[in-house]
Amino acid sequence: MPESTYLLNPFIPSIVASIVGAVLLGFIGLRTNKSPILLFVAGAISGAIGANLFTAPLNYCMFQADQSNDDVIVGWILVALGATLLIWIVSVVAQRYVKGLPLFPRGEYVAGAFQGRHALLNALLVLSPTLLILIFFVYIPFFDTFRLSTFLARFGTPRTAFICVDNFSRLLSDEAYHMNLYLSFVFSAFIILFTMSTALLIAVMANQPIKGAKIYRTLLIWPYAVSPIVAGSIFQLMLSQESGVINQFITTFGFEKVSWLTTVTPARFSVIVASVWNIIGFNILFYIAGLQNVPKDVLEAASIDGANAWQRFWRITFPLLSPFTFFLVVTNTVYAFFDTFGLIFVLTRGGPTESTFTAMYRIYVQGILGNDIGKSTAQSLVLFLIVIGITIFQFRFANRNVHYGN
Amino acid sequence: MKRFAVVFVLLAVLVAAFPVTSQEECTAESPCELTTWIAFSDHRLDWAVDTANRFNELYPEYNVTVISVADYDTIVNNYTLAREEGDYPEIVQLFDAALQFAIDSDWFDYAADIVGDREEVLGQPVNFDDIIPVIANYYTVEGRWAGVAWNTSTPIMYYNMDLLGEVGITEAPETWGDVLAACEALQPLVDAGELSACASWPFSAWFIEQWTAQHGEFMVNNGNGRDERATESVIADNNAFREIAQFYRDLYENDYFIYEGLDNWGPTTQNFATQAVAIHMSSSAGARGITEQAAEAGFNLLTAPMVYNEEYGWNGNILGGATMWVSNGLSEEVRDGAMAFLLFFSNTENSASWHNASGYVPVRQSSIELLQSLEEDNGIAWDIPSASRVDLPEGDYYEQNPNFLTASIQLGNSPVNNATLGSTYGTFQQARPIYNGAIEEYMLNGGDLDAIVEAADAAMTEQLQEYNFLFAD
Numbered sequence: 051m052p053e054s055t056y057l058l059n060p061f062i063p064s065i066v067a068s069i070v071g072a073v074l075l076g077f078i079g080l081r082t083n084k085s086p087i088l089l090f091v092a093g094a095i096s097g098a099i100g101a102n103l104f105t106a107p108l109n110y111c112m113f114q115a116d117q118s119n120d121d122v123i124v125g126w127i128l129v130a131l132g133a134t135l136l137i138w139i140v141s142v143v144a145q146r147y148v149k150g151l152p153l154f155p156r157g158e159y160v161a162g163a164f165q166g167r168h169a170l171l172n173a174l175l176v177l178s179p180t181l182l183i184l185i186f187f188v189y190i191p192f193f194d195t196f197r198l199s200t201f202l203a204r205f206g207t208p209r210t211a212f213i214c215v216d217n218f219s220r221l222l223s224d225e226a227y228h229m230n231l232y233l234s235f236v237f238s239a240f241i242i243l244f245t246m247s248t249a250l251l252i253a254v255m256a257n258q259p260i261k262g263a264k265i266y267r268t269l270l271i272w273p274y275a276v277s278p279i280v281a282g283s284i285f286q287l288m289l290s291q292e293s294g295v296i297n298q299f300i301t302t303f304g305f306e307k308v309s310w311l312t313t314v315t316p317a318r319f320s321v322i323v324a325s326v327w328n329i330i331g332f333n334i335l336f337y338i339a340g341l342q343n344v345p346k347d348v349l350e351a352a353s354i355d356g357a358n359a360w361q362r363f364w365r366i367t368f369p370l371l372s373p374f375t376f377f378l379v380v381t382n383t384v385y386a387f388f389d390t391f392g393l394i395f396v397l398t399r400g401g402p403t404e405s406t407f408t409a410m411y412r413i414y415v416q417g418i419l420g421n422d423i424g425k426s427t428a429q430s431l432v433l434f435l436i437v438i439g440i441t442i443f444q445f446r447f448a449n450r451n452v453h454y455g456n
Numbered sequence: 457m458k459r460f461a462v463v464f465v466l467l468a469v470l471v472a473a474f475p476v477t478s479q480e481e482c483t484a485e486s487p488c489e490l491t492t493w494i495a496f497s498d499h500r501l502d503w504a505v506d507t508a509n510r511f512n513e514l515y516p517e518y519n520v521t522v523i524s525v526a527d528y529d530t531i532v533n534n535y536t537l538a539r540e541e542g543d544y545p546e547i548v549q550l551f552d553a554a555l556q557f558a559i560d561s562d563w564f565d566y567a568a569d570i571v572g573d574r575e576e577v578l579g580q581p582v583n584f585d586d587i588i589p590v591i592a593n594y595y596t597v598e599g600r601w602a603g604v605a606w607n608t609s610t611p612i613m614y615y616n617m618d619l620l621g622e623v624g625i626t627e628a629p630e631t632w633g634d635v636l637a638a639c640e641a642l643q644p645l646v647d648a649g650e651l652s653a654c655a656s657w658p659f660s661a662w663f664i665e666q667w668t669a670q671h672g673e674f675m676v677n678n679g680n681g682r683d684e685r686a687t688e689s690v691i692a693d694n695n696a697f698r699e700i701a702q703f704y705r706d707l708y709e710n711d712y713f714i715y716e717g718l719d720n721w722g723p724t725t726q727n728f729a730t731q732a733v734a735i736h737m738s739s740s741a742g743a744r745g746i747t748e749q750a751a752e753a754g755f756n757l758l759t760a761p762m763v764y765n766e767e768y769g770w771n772g773n774i775l776g777g778a779t780m781w782v783s784n785g786l787s788e789e790v791r792d793g794a795m796a797f798l799l800f801f802s803n804t805e806n807s808a809s810w811h812n813a814s815g816y817v818p819v820r821q822s823s824i825e826l827l828q829s830l831e832e833d834n835g836i837a838w839d840i841p842s843a844s845r846v847d848l849p850e851g852d853y854y855e856q857n858p859n860f861l862t863a864s865i866q867l868g869n870s871p872v873n874n875a876t877l878g879s880t881y882g883t884f885q886q887a888r889p890i891y892n893g894a895i896e897e898y899m900l901n902g903g904d905l906d907a908i909v910e911a912a913d914a915a916m917t918e919q920l921q922e923y924n925f926l927f928a929d
Contacts, residue, residue: 292716422922
């Protein structure tokens, strides 16, 4: 540990994390009465190591005396993240241990086509094109993001400056950023809700035995083939205050023109509607596929038993669609948080008065347009953690409510 | 083992297929490549490709390839990455806001250093004094000619004189006060439903910079970053920024101005072309398109210099647009070829043709003179549909097209000083959304102008100091 005076001694978070780890794992041991002491120790060690997982590589800079209180808070968050990660991994192993399973899954999965002496080598050879692309274009940039987020950095500068967790801690007191995050959440909620309810409605209609159903279905999927930038341009033309077709349309019915893109509420509404339009084809596609897999005999049986159309849909079809619904919630979440910035760029540039400035759009503006790489990578990590958190929550929820047939 | 041998052989073949070559000399048999990145993709790209081909015919030992890169911002980003990869174009178009980047990066050879004391490069005359002073000075760094001017523009007014004439206005409004008065006069037409509003123009940071220069004020300290490296924003220290905010507020509050969103250019031009508004402001580079649209709609178009704040007088305008830079690290032969191409690209004739093709101002005085006394078979005009050069009518081009002269007059009359040279600082492009957003906020919501300006000023200074920290010697 470096010689330096600390605002908070790095031992303290380690001790706290190891106590938490010990209690949690010790609890598993006590409950099942299987070597509680061993689990207690494992929990303490994993907590202690986890606490240092992210802070040690940064040399505990965030706890040093010249840092602000916000930096210490970020330090605690890093300690919590590292400890949670490691304690979770160890607890998964511990759960297997108390159930008497081998500690690491082995031979539980069905062996594939690769067997024999060079099985692993052959498998890797076949996988290598994909793996190489993933390593160079996903994993290396991903880990580089961690590094860059602790720097004051721009492309093309002769040097960079290590600034510890400043890029993160400044976000704690940045009210504009809190607003960006809030908007991301609100937009995502509306986008997911509108997209999925409308898509389900349309899919049910398109799934009726009508003439030309196949053509309808194909046409309904088309918007998904349009990139967000192009979708934005289309909506921009339609929503223009003076020359837009939407305002032309509503004025023929005697309504006032609406400033769709330059007043706060209509601009937010426009961004949400354009995003929904862009992703809805994808949702319809999956729901139609799902609807075609709903067994007809079950529905017929329900019919004979006197269930009306609404009951059949709500009690049979909708629960049977739950795997599709779950999948779509997850992908739509990712879309709403990460992929709508291009559309916002074209449609509103985050305006008016930053009322459509989402967290992802800020990353784009600051990182790509502003070349402020350090700050934008820090923000992208924050957003990444948030979306991971939401996804974990969704999976937990799904475990209880999604039915996969068998 | 056999399988691995096959893979190894395949890899070897792949490597052999892409040999690493190094060229010693430029000859007609194996010409030296001069890759040129520009930010245009429309008929302006066609013009550039055509002109490059003309150069290639004259100089078979070189091969200029013009490549279209999405936009100005993307060029800067892509060039930065290309430099870090070590495989970069010989010539690149950089916009005005990237000037400090071009200086700080140390990736370019300045034109003055390539030319030296030669009067021509590979037969292409230099004739630096022929370049219009405010343009030449913009791209002069530490007394040395740095980038070669190509596409230069300036904001100008576009008036629908038929609509203005209906309310008795026959002269083009010159000042902010004139615009507000014209808008008041036009209000009966708006009330009658004949007009949607008085004015509509893009809400662009560029206009804020221009108006600041007109006030004779700076955006950043140290002489707008021209005397020494700028270290902080000064928008809160002078009245220009507050005046601009108030002008927008006056326009907006009175419903004179149709606001189409931040940096949203297309719909505002549309508003003017469809006669929904009578007053428009845009880049002089839009002159050709707007003239054609006005002719199609059948109204009388008049262009005029950008309006100014009468309380502060007119201190001149800044140029806008972009300029061509030669990458450093090239062999002398390639470097001279690049310079010869750029001199050819912006010579008297080509600069005149470029003006006709795009609406950007001719960067040379001699080009203006050429356009004023055109002869037969001049091959100056650019025909967009056929993407080829055709003849302009004989005689004085500007007499036939008075709307095209406005930009040249505005730039020609602009005195050269640190305000009209425009600011240069490392975070120019990054700062634009800050002050554009600040003015937008005040225009839409009013409120405490001082607080808004102070906040924008502080944000700009913080960014700039971080940038400087990374570049400081």
